[in-house]
Amino acid sequence: MxxxxxxxxxxxxxxxxxxxxxxxxxxxxxxxxxxxxxxxxxxxxxxxxxxxxxxxxxxxxxxxxxxxxxxxxxxxxMTTNETTFFRDVHPFDALRTEILPTLRTARASSRALSIWSAASSTGQEAYSLALLLADSFPDIAATWRVRILGTDLSTATVARATEGRYEQLEVNRGLPATMLVKYFEREGTQWRVKPALRAMTEFRMQNLADPWPAMPQFDIIFLRNVLIYFNVETKRAIFGQIKRVLAPDGYLFLGGAETTLRVDDDFERVPCGKSAFYRVIKR
Ligand SMILES: C[S@@+](CC[C@H](N)C(=O)[O-])C[C@H]1O[C@@H](n2cnc3c(N)ncnc32)[C@H](O)[C@@H]1O
Structure with a gap:
């Protein structure tokens, strides 16, 4: 026709x-x-x-x-920047109840924790991780070397994430009121993440589809709701690079509609509470 x-x-x-x-x-x-x-x-x-x-x-x-x-x-x-605080909530519950307690023991001697929010959009995901640490693991937040890196392709979102300023409508999405009051300060009609929390985070531009710069190893990687836009070859190349920067006992979280299955057999999916993470299979 x-x-x-x-x-x-x-x-x-x-x-x-x-x-x-x-x-x-x-x-x-x-x-x-x-x-x-x-x-x-x-x-x-x-x-x-x-x-x-x-x-x-x-x-x-x-x-x-x-x-x-x-x-x-x-x-x-043309990119979709949709995000919220504590998006999909279950991965954050898994961190609070299982994963961070495990890492607290595993990293007791180095007292360092490295987390990456890849495709961080306007920063809500990275700040949710900082909020979770400050609220449920105040000892780690206050006395460990905590680094939460957020990266994105888009200059505009990286600039906004670095500012850490959000509209009322944005803080209404996913952020518990108790956290808003405790960890944000009002600036006119907006809310800004307090300096202590912003100090745990760092944002910069990075195209996941380009060769990655030298990066440290991460204990936790959130790579959520971005793979859905890529073809299999791109996903495979990204998983290949993830394997280089994920600690051998590290945790990879993907979005609800994303998986390593049939893309990269080196990962296994591990259910954790109502969520699941991926880890590199030891061969
Ligand atoms: C839907 S948001 C996901 C934000 C957050 N991870 C979440 O789950 O709420 C997708 C983000 O991926 C970013 N993005 C798209 N292609 C990218 C690429 N090649 N490299 C890095 N970031 C990319 C977009 O700029 C956008 O901010």
């Missing part, structure tokens, strides 16, 4: 193909299916800001200038 004719001004096929390829090259995100509506919705504000009458005109300008300054902004506009 012939394709339905496009509405006048609708995103053209070459423009759509260009955006898909750009996003894949720079982020490994695969925009499957048509997605014209998504590209239009996400790029319309950028086209307007550039003073152009349509997304087609904007994309044509990008196509004609290989070093266009807006290319990275386009990729960032």
């Amino acid at each position: 012939a394709d339905a004719p496009k509405a006048p001004g609708a995103l053209g096929d070459p423009q759509l193909a260009f955006v898909k390829e750009l996003v894949f090259k720079r982020s490994a995100i695969t925009l499957e299916g048509d997605k014209a509506y998504l590209v239009e919705a996400r790029l319309t504000p950028l086209a307007r800001a550039a003073g152009l009458p349509s997304v087609n005109a904007f994309v044509d300008q990008l196509r004609s200038q290989p070093a266009h300054p807006m290319l990275q902004k386009v990729v960032e506009a």
